[in-house]
Amino acid sequence: xxxxxxxxxxxxxxxxxxxxxxxxxxxxxxxxxxxxxxxxxxxxxxxxxxxxxxxxxxxxxxxxxxxxxxxxxxxxxxxxxxxxxxxxxxxxxxxxxxxxxxxxxxxxxxxxxxxxxxxxxxxxxxxxxxxxxxxxxxxxxx
Amino acid sequence: xxxxxxxxxxxxxxxxxxxxxxxxxxxxxxxxxxxxxxxxxxxxxxxxxxxxxxxxxxxxxxxxxxxxxxxxxxxxxxxxxxxxxxxxxxxxxxxxxxxxxxxxxxxxxxxxxxxxxxxxxxxxx
Numbered sequence: 430x431x432x433x434x435x436x437x438x439x440x441x442x443x444x445x446x447x448x449x450x451x452x453x454x455x456x457x458x459x460x461x462x463x464x465x466x467x468x469x470x471x472x473x474x475x476x477x478x479x480x481x482x483x484x485x486x487x488x489x490x491x492x493x494x495x496x497x498x499x500x501x502x503x504x505x506x507x508x509x510x511x512x513x514x515x516x517x518x519x520x521x522x523x524x525x526x527x528x529x530x531x532x533x534x535x536x537x538x539x540x541x542x543x544x545x546x547x548x549x550x551x552x553x554x555x556x557x558x559x560x561x562x563x564x565x566x567x568x569x570x571x
Numbered sequence: 572x573x574x575x576x577x578x579x580x581x582x583x584x585x586x587x588x589x590x591x592x593x594x595x596x597x598x599x600x601x602x603x604x605x606x607x608x609x610x611x612x613x614x615x616x617x618x619x620x621x622x623x624x625x626x627x628x629x630x631x632x633x634x635x636x637x638x639x640x641x642x643x644x645x646x647x648x649x650x651x652x653x654x655x656x657x658x659x660x661x662x663x664x665x666x667x668x669x670x671x672x673x674x675x676x677x678x679x680x681x682x683x684x685x686x687x688x689x690x691x692x693x694x695x696x
Binding site for chain 2: 545555
């Protein structure tokens with residue numbers, strides 16, 4: 430019986446080590462705007478005014494994004510620049526919902542993803558009443 | 572901490588993280604669990620036969636039986652941790668956010684509930 434308890438404790442240890450290790454970067458304090466490098470400031474320029482008021486966890490996350498940013502295509506970099514501030518202004522719930530839809534779309538085959546993009550272009554042309562009716566339907570049956 | 576408390580902590584942890592798992596991973600976990608339950612039942616039945624015929628070797632048999640349960644259980648747990656680590660490496664939160672922001676589909680498309688309704692059939696295919 431003692432052996433089983435020890436094994437159980439070891440497993441709990443294993444489970445708790447994973448997530449903790451994943452958030453290891455959360456242990457240092459996130460830098461202020463003044464502490465960022467010139468390159469980081471250029472990439473994160475849309476946050477210049479609000480950077481120091483962002484939660485440390487979000488600042489760290491943006492720093493990781495800034496680190497990967499140079500490896501992206503110019504078109505992707507432009508999209509990110511245009512969307513950064515809008516994304517940062519969303520509530521955590523809105524961001525979570527957006528990420529959920531993103532994940533669902535990413536799991537679709539490539540031709541289906543292209544179809545979704547086409548559907549967005551069609552949706553943009555819908556009259557406001559039709560869009561409102563669709564939003565109502567979504568709210569009633571999420 | 573007793574055995575029940577350890578079990579409760581494990582269950583709590585799994586409950587807290589299960590909502591974030593990919594549906595395909597959930598299906599694989601369900602299949603693995605069902606196989607483990609079937610094997611456990613078979614072992615239990617075999618154990619009962621052993622008990623009824625080998626009372627003199629009860630202590631040794633019991634220790635062997637515990638090992639027989641622990642080995643596959645540990646393998647399953649290691650697999651669960653492996654799946655968790657794999658999923659984190661495939662979709663770390665930072666990369667997901669970066670990919671979403673860099674995506675061809677504009678941000679408003681991910682925020683508009685009317686659009687989500689409009690594509691709901693495509694998402695369920």
